[in-house]
Amino acid sequence: MKRKSAVTSRDVAERAGVSQSAVSRCFSPKASISEKTKLKVLKAAKELGYRPNSIARSLITRSSRTIALVLSHLDNMFYPLVVEKASLRFQAEDYHLLLFVVPEEGDFAGVMDSILQSQVDGILMMSASLTSSLAHECVETGIPVVLINRNVDFAGISQVYSDNYHGGYWVGSYLAMGGHERVAYLAGLESSSTSRHRYQGLVDGLASMGQQCQVVAQGDYDFERARLATLRLFAEPPYPDAIFAASDHMAVAVMETLRTDLGRRVPEDVSVIGFDDTPIAAWPSYRLTTVRQPVDRMVEEATALLLKQIRQGDFNAENRVLPVTPILRHSARQPAREPVTD
């Protein structure tokens, strides 16, 4: 079997009877080349099966046209959706995503190291929180970083996330208006700022109606841990009459556990509210009341922001907070009248 594309721009040049520069110019959009030679070159290129070597191009242009996509778990359907959309969006601009999966125990520094070596033009993070020293390292090397659905208190890093606080706030007031008196919060990972903001919103939303959050359990955005947490919540009275889960993925785990292991009905015995509005939330078996994150807009903003920063080189970090939308379905007892969202 033969070795890889041994055919270079020089080979094409020779065959077409022009210089290597001419060949190069045929594949650069804005280079100055006559129509006549361009045709000769393209003909020769096709005959030889020539394709510009993007590695060499990257070396000279100092741009790999590659974005590092950093993530940890793909079990929550929210992330695959983002991955797919983001990849298509970047491909349209002739950029490609290089995948970096941070393992459970998170040797994040190691991953960061290989990212930095890989000469990516930008970093899109939708995973594990960035420690500030690593953030510092990124900013220092001048690589644009955009966090999506995550945030970190560090100037110089751009962030795109949805309005977690007001999403939580809506849930709080909605549950309070629905007459719930023992509301539980099923939190995501402790390191997750999104989970904290949702919680803070919940607390304030409840407070606005004279209620408070009675108990917090840890679900870590994981299906099985959410199940266990639910069982713990119902280990002994007083039992919650509503559970707000920090993701739909966990909310589904809660519903399954309530119905099966605990023999509770949703929403008659316990109300359940999620966050994200993944496709599963709409399935008839769940009909999950939830808070929709605008995935398309998030991806759009994140890619646009990243591309902008890559292109202008000199940039300032920006934060984009996108509005969420309450989705009223049937997993939570409805208030007598519509809630006021603020």
Next chain:
Amino acid sequence: MKRKSAVTSRDVAERAGVSQSAVSRCFSPKASISEKTKLKVLKAAKELGYRPNSIARSLITRSSRTIALVLSHLDNMFYPLVVEKASLRFQAEDYHLLLFVVPEEGDFAGVMDSILQSQVDGILMMSASLTSSLAHECVETGIPVVLINRNVDFAGISQVYSDNYHGGYWVGSYLAMGGHERVAYLAGLESSSTSRHRYQGLVDGLASMGQQCQVVAQGDYDFERARLATLRLFAEPPYPDAIFAASDHMAVAVMETLRTDLGRRVPEDVSVIGFDDTPIAAWPSYRLTTVRQPVDRMVEEATALLLKQIRQGDFNAENRVLPVTPILRHSARQPAREPVTD
């Protein structure tokens, strides 16, 4: 804001008082370098924040340590699982995945073009069927290609898939033994060989018990289309008493539709069997009887195969067919006695 890692091996060399070659050797695992100078160099490197430029390395070594991962949809949970595992597996070998998403309408040739330009060391395909001309192109450039969960009749391309035929066969005999008489098959994409093999197995499995498949509907591996297909199956009698869906994802769509729109009970009125055994299949709401694909083994075989082919350069295409496992849950009426699987 500064430009990227302006620090090169030359800078490090100067600071450490050695030649640039020496610096390079410090970062090559098997190069000959004395302990003393290695320390000097590493010290200087750390002080300057030096990281080898992997683009330059790729150019000279003619290896990008990058694998193209080609996929189309991520909505079936089977694929995100594969992506995550494969990425971790390759990272462990210091390879990384470059994502190529084939859009719905599948401008596959265009995608293939950018893959070839990107100088990847190998291609892992879990998407849209490869047309034979494109396959030819791959083989010609000498890039190893492994199809996972897909196959194509073309020598020179390696394939890793599970035993779809026998999976289907088991389903057929199991349904027949359960006394079903009007079995429907909900197919995946028409171009999908896996779907065809599962169907063939189903037909033969049914035949082995003197039954046959009564009707085939097209679900294209898509949730919504599977819903519509199910509605069509029940538009007028005679109604199926069992549906075998080519994926769990579609099987869930079927169950939801049966229960909600059609008021049928599963499995009392209609049996449903899926394929894959994604996590969702085990959820109490579905308890889906299904055929498990060995995801871990598939990923393991595929990565091992690809790496082997990359390393030895001269290789022969191989096919690996992995055994599937029937998972008996409660979405299909059980036969009186255990079925004989062959």
Next chain:
DNA sequence: GCACACAATGAATACGATTGCAAAATTGAG
């Protein structure tokens, strides 16, 4: 037909590493 602007071309260099080769330094044996 001439001067001038401007487009098209080729030669040469740079990008940042790896690596073969030969010189230099180190080691070991006698």
Next chain:
DNA sequence: CTCAATTTTGCAATCGTATTCATTGTGTGC
């Protein structure tokens, strides 16, 4: 201490392209 064997080191070439610069060619207005 000397000489051979071995390891360490630096020089220089290379990978395949983009791009600057100087040069040649083409067309335009007078």
